[in-house]
Amino acid sequence: MAHKVDVLSEKVEEDDLPSNFRKDWANILLLVVLYLLQGVPVGLAFGSIPFLLKAKLSYAQIAVFSLASYPYSLKLFWSPIVDSLYFRSFGRRKTWIVPIQLAIGCLCLWLARTIDTYMAQPAEYMTTITLVFFAMVLLSATQDISVDGWALTLLSKENMSYASTCQTIGLNTGYFLSFTVFLAFNSAEFSNKYLRSVPNDVGVLPLSGYLQFWALMYFLVTLWLVLFKSEDNSTEEEFGITETYRTIWDIIKLPHMRSFILIMLCAKIGFVTNEAVTGLKLLEKGIGKEDLALTVLIDFPFQIIFGYYAAQWSRGENPMKPWLYAFIGRLIFAVIGMLVVAYCPDQDTSFGYFVVVVATTVLSSFMSNVQFVSISVFMTNIADPAIGGTYMTLLNTISNFGGTWPKYFILEAVDYFSVSTCSVPNKLGQTFSCLNEEGKQLCASLQGQCLVIQDGYYIVGAVCAVLGSGFFFWFILPEINRLVRIPAHEWHLNGSREESAKEK
Incomplete structure (x- = not known):
């Protein structure tokens, strides 16, 4: 946050410096990887999970999950703490990045063992799903604060313009891997059409397998940071x-x-x-x-x-x-x-x-x-x-x-103003709503159709x-x-x- 003061105040001088990509190529690659790791949970929380949940939940229920995305828009409120509290011997940015990546890796590993159960009955586990992804987005947002600050000391002045490029490439790559690529390989239709000779009811990439893969990536990158990457704190101003x-x-x-x-x-x-x-x-x-x-x-x-x-x-x-x-x-x-x-x-x-x-x-x-x-x-x-x-x-x-x-209020309002009923009454002869998954399943079991009235x-x-x-x-x-x-x-x-x- 406040660590960006020097960069802005010296903008003219930096623009006059020649770029020397070879000098910082390893640090540029590191930044891309760190931003990519941030984009993975963001792509899941903002993209894939709502799409997967919609098949079994109402808009009001998805509105609850949308709360998981809030931390990324509120990181200002704790960024001064991230900038100011650290262990100098370990590194100002590594103090936060290392434990955060370990925490996200553990969350991914734990979630991989339970996510299939949660997604099979999402209405029953809605609170748990929301809290887990809220925690992942919160951790990713906090890591973003640290990586933004580290970029200002990882790169030399003549290559400072690459910082925003690393962020754009890394975050977008992670987001699209978790959204576009994952949804395609998770789709049974896509997998049967392009990747299989024998059709199956599920895609080639289950959500549990995807989470396991990224848990491993988080652990490997964190291990490399601890063992091989040192940090220079001398060039950063204290706030x-x-x-x-x-x-x-x-x-x-x-x-x-x-x-x-x-x-x-x-x-x-x-x-x-x-x-x-x-x-x-x-x-x-x-x-x-x-x-x-x-x-x-x-x-x-x-x-x-x-x-x-x-x-x-x-x-x-x-x-x-x-x-x-x-x-x-x-x-x-x-x-x-x-x-x-x-x-x-x-x-x-x-x-x-x-x-x-x-x-x-x-x-x-x-x-x-x-x-x-x-x-x-x-x-x-x-x-x-x-x-x-x-x-x-x-x-x-x-x-x-x-x-x-x-977003939360919009999704809630869509359900509030919607009216959908089953074409046949229930066993008590009563008309019932088809807005939630329970109503849709009951209507299907009665061989009825959900009629959207409003x-x-x-x-x-x-x-x-x-x-x-x-x-x-x-x-x-x-x-x-x-x-x-x-x-x-x-x-x-x-x-x-x-x-x-x-x-x-």
Whole structure:
């Protein structure tokens, strides 16, 4: 967190230094591996597990599991502790990374022995599944703090620009291995079609086997760190826990910061239904989870290309201009997402419909990428160089949390506004709901069909789109146009104090 101050304050000097990849290739590879290990549990918690659970759980039950993803958006609150408490003899970053990786490895190993039982009856073990993945994401988020800090001393100044590249490659690789690749090999349909000569009811890669493999990887990498990797603590500046927390509070109290924080916390409400529920809804409609995972794989290279151009578009006096255009685009695709679900074919998915799903996924991701790059440029421009690490960590945490906190309530609301009943009554002659797995199984045993009378997805999606549009034109648009005209020094702690003194 606060350890990033030197990097930001010396940005000009670093940009003038030539890059010498060979000098740091081993450390660059180490960073990629460490970030990859972080991406593995994140890919499971954010991607694969919700897809696997949807076959047996309601949206309200999946909402409970979505709480497992919260720690990654809240790591700011304990990052000062991770930066300040350590054993110097062992290493400032290894103090945290080594026990965290051992803990995640043990969790994976234990979970591999029990996960098949949990996933067979997920409603019964929902609390346990959520707590275990909450712990894994919490540990991964804490490791991310340490690895971010270690990158600043592992790499020489001329190669510091590779730090973000290592993070992008490592995290994305781990995420896609746990999401796209795992779902494909875990799918019986994919395995029977491409990998087997004799069909089977299960995929070639069970979740238990996948967890065992990564438990071994965590242990091997941790053993290598302990035995062969030393750490240099002499180049890092010390920051007190109390001092860092006080700085965070001072930043929040800045006059312009409060409205900017409000925007970041509420801006994603308009399209969060599309991004949190549409994929699950397509899965419910009969689209194969391996097909949805394939759309993410297709989208990956486009994200890299779009990210480059988004950075170009965000240059200039108003870096938030692309963000505003992309906001409107995401609202439009929130509506298009509902149309894609509404016209999902009842029978086998045609190639044409799959192309539509891929196109909407890529374009929606493009809008999201433009917003991410644009707001990152703006935050970099306004960040106070004297406290750059703390400042950027605060803004990134709030921005991430703005997309995380609504998911639980959105998933709960989809079930709340949905009405689905069985076409035949139960043994008591009563009509019963088909929203949960128990109701669906009972209806199937009675040879009935679950009839959707009212789909809460469309109600929640429409309400969110309307609220998002109203909030955008009433508050976000004029407020962003005002904020971008404020000089950078007025966003700084000293600059703000000087301005207040002048007014007095």
